[in-house]
Amino acid sequence: KNEVEQSPQNLTAQEGEFITINCSYSVGISALHWLQQHPGGGIVSLFMLSSGKKKHGRLIATINIQEKHSSLHITASHPRDSAVYICAVRVQGAQKLVFGQGTRLTINP
Amino acid sequence: SQTIHQWPATLVQPVGSPLSLECTVEGTSNPNLYWYRQAAGRGLQLLFYSVGIGQISSEVPQNLSASRPQDRQFILSSKKLLLSDSGFYLCAWSVRGGKETQYFGPGTRLLVL
Numbered sequence: 001k002n003e004v005e006q007s008p009q010n011l012t013a014q015e016g017e018f019i020t021i022n023c024s025y026s027v028g029i030s031a032l033h034w035l036q037q038h039p040g041g042g043i044v045s046l047f048m049l050s051s052g053k054k055k056h057g058r059l060i061a062t063i064n065i066q067e068k069h070s071s072l073h074i075t076a077s078h079p080r081d082s083a084v085y086i087c088a089v090r091v092q093g094a095q096k097l098v099f100g101q102g103t104r105l106t107i108n109p
Numbered sequence: 110s111q112t113i114h115q116w117p118a119t120l121v122q123p124v125g126s127p128l129s130l131e132c133t134v135e136g137t138s139n140p141n142l143y144w145y146r147q148a149a150g151r152g153l154q155l156l157f158y159s160v161g162i163g164q165i166s167s168e169v170p171q172n173l174s175a176s177r178p179q180d181r182q183f184i185l186s187s188k189k190l191l192l193s194d195s196g197f198y199l200c201a202w203s204v205r206g207g208k209e210t211q212y213f214g215p216g217t218r219l220l221v222l
Contacts, residue, residue, distance in 0.1 A: 009199075031208065041161050043213035086153065095141065095160070096168060097211065099153040 003027050006087050014108055015097065019074040021103045023087030025073035033097065034061050034072050035086040043086070046072070077107045111136035115214040118160060122221055128173075128187040130217050132200030135181065140202040142183040143211065144175055147197040159183060195221045205212050 004025045013019055023032070034046040046062040047054050049070065051081055054061050058077075063070040093106040112135045122128060133138055144156040155168045155208045159174035165175050172191060183200055200214040 031194040041199075041216045041218065043199060043216075044211065045210045048210045088153070095158055096143075096155045097153075097164070103208075 002101070003091075003098050004089055004100040006085075006103050008103060009101065010104045012054045012106045012108065013077055015078055017030050017077050017107075019077050019081070021072045021085050021087075021105070021106075023072070024068060025070075025087075025089045025098075027089065027098070028092040029068075029089040030092050031090045032063055033088040033090070034070075035088060037069050037084040037086060037102070039083070046085075057095065073074055074105075079107045082106050085109055100104075111202075111212065113200060113202055113212060113214040115198075115217050117215055118215065119218060120220070122190050122219065124192055124221055125189050128190050128194070128219070128220070130185040130198055130200075130219075132152060132183040133181055134183075134202045137202065137204070138180070139180060139205050141152045141205050143201040144183065144185050144205075145199040145201065146173050147198065147199065153199070155187070169194075190221045195219055 007022045031050045037043045049063040058075045060073040084102040084104050086102045088097040114133050125173040141160045145153045147153050159177045173187050198217045203209045203211045
């Protein structure tokens with residue numbers, strides 16, 4: 001079993017829909033990251049969370065430390081949101097990040 | 110502002126040939142540096158990280174090696190490539206210490222034939 005599990009693996013939705021991507025982890029962490037990887041491969045960091053909730057534009061990320069779970073929400077989704085969304089955790093006391101397998105999101109116009 | 114460069118962008122190499130991928134960071138000092146690989150259809154895997162010049166930690170035993178000859182330069186090498194080395198190689202940096210955000214380079218797509 002992977003230390004970081006994301007669901008769903010693939011998600012297709014219509015423009016305007018509310019999107020939720022989930023991430024569960026099984027290790028103690030000091031921070032959780034949400035990343036976005038576009039078709040060309042480039043990766044952009046969206047959020048870094050250690051508690052609570054963060055919002056940036058139409059993106060919202062939440063984390064529940066007790067339940068070891070995080071969600072990434074996209075409101076009013078748009079085709080340009082189509083990408084792979086990756087959850088990564090920084091293991092407590094370590095430098096490295098452990099990555100989920102990613103969720104491939106496709107937003108159709 | 111900080112920027113991170115990787116080259117080459119794409120590379121096709123025969124099995125058994127050597128490899129050298131370079132990553133440089135501008136606009137910051139004493140960064141933590143990372144090499145990741147993303148194999149086709151799989152998640153990112155940390156290969157190496159470095160907290161300073163000449164300091165390299167390896168996460169996965171393999172035929173790859175890394176070096177950090179200068180503060181903002183990180184090199185990924187192999188003496189003899191394997192087919193299984195094909196993938197997308199990403200370099201990243203973060204501010205030293207703590208739980209800071211990692212910033213990724215544009216990546217190098219390597220195909221070993």
